[in-house]
Amino acid sequence: MLLPLPSLTRRLNAMAEEPGFGAEALRAELQRSHPAMLNQILEDAECPERFAAWGKSSNLERDADRELVHPALLCALCGLAGLEPPHNSVTNAGLLHTYGYLLSNRRTPFGFKRERWTQPVLETGLNLRPGLLLPVPRSGTLLGNVTALCQAVWKPGSADEPSNLTADGSPLLRSGATLIEQPETSSVRLLTRLIPFANPKTRTARAALFHAWEKGENLQFITVFPVAPAALEKLKAQFQNGPSLVKPRFNSAIPGLGPEGDPGQRIVAPATPP
Secondary structure, eight states: OOOOOOHHHHHHHHHHHHHHHHOOHHHHHHHHHHHHHHHHHHHHHOOOHHHHHEEEEEOOOOTTBBBSHHHHHHHHHHHHHHOOOOBBEEEEHIIIIIIIHHHHHOTTTTETHHHHHTHHHHHHHBBBBBTTTTOOOSSSSSHHHHHHHHHHHSSSTTTOOOOOOOOSOOOOOOOOOOEEEEETTSSOEEEEEEEEEETTTTOOOOOOEEEEEEETTEEEEEEEEEEEEHHHHHHHHHEEEEEEEEEOOTTBBBBBBBOOEEEEEEEEEEOOOO
8 A cells, every 4th residue: 555645755754854865765665655656766767768858957946945855855866766966956857846746845835846746637637648647647657658748749740759648539739829038148948838728627727837948959848737827827928029038937947047047038939720
């Protein structure tokens, strides 16, 4: 029997306070308390291309100098996944935003970060296959499935695009307005896409937000999460063409773009037919 996620999170955060806590201690505890999560992480560790699809993200809460995931626990997760340890609180966005957030004990103004995976809001709103994005998916791994979803949104028609993401075999909802932010001092472009939910039963959120950056042919995923109605209106107000201070968004760490941002341009690419 798997230990409930809140209990597991509290236990691991307490263990992370102990001297010497690391990947082996994390492996042993997950083997006892949640072998399904351990198996996912170990499977992902055998597929480095999943992590390579993601950029870097900061473990610090936005507008607050607090870690979202206990630093020792995040370092242990990196070791278990075969990744380099975090540097200045920056680590692989895919790892942080999946297993890291599942094990985060930090309540933010928007709630616990793990709720994007413990509640089926994205699945329902995007008409995804049930069980695709759960902490223990019905098939695959959480990181692998989230990576496949981002691949289908940002790189449609590519050879790696999966064909079985939706509940009924219908085309994936991927059309939405995209905010493109281009700083003057760099060739990197920040991409934020809002995909409206098709399912009216999803009352706690109205859209899915996908964020990534690209430089030339290199595109790196950063995050995906459901957007509540109030936050959605604030985001839509930023989807305007014109000069702007371009800053990293959603805890991303963008190469060549510091946290203070640089002058640049915003361009809104309207939604295209699916």
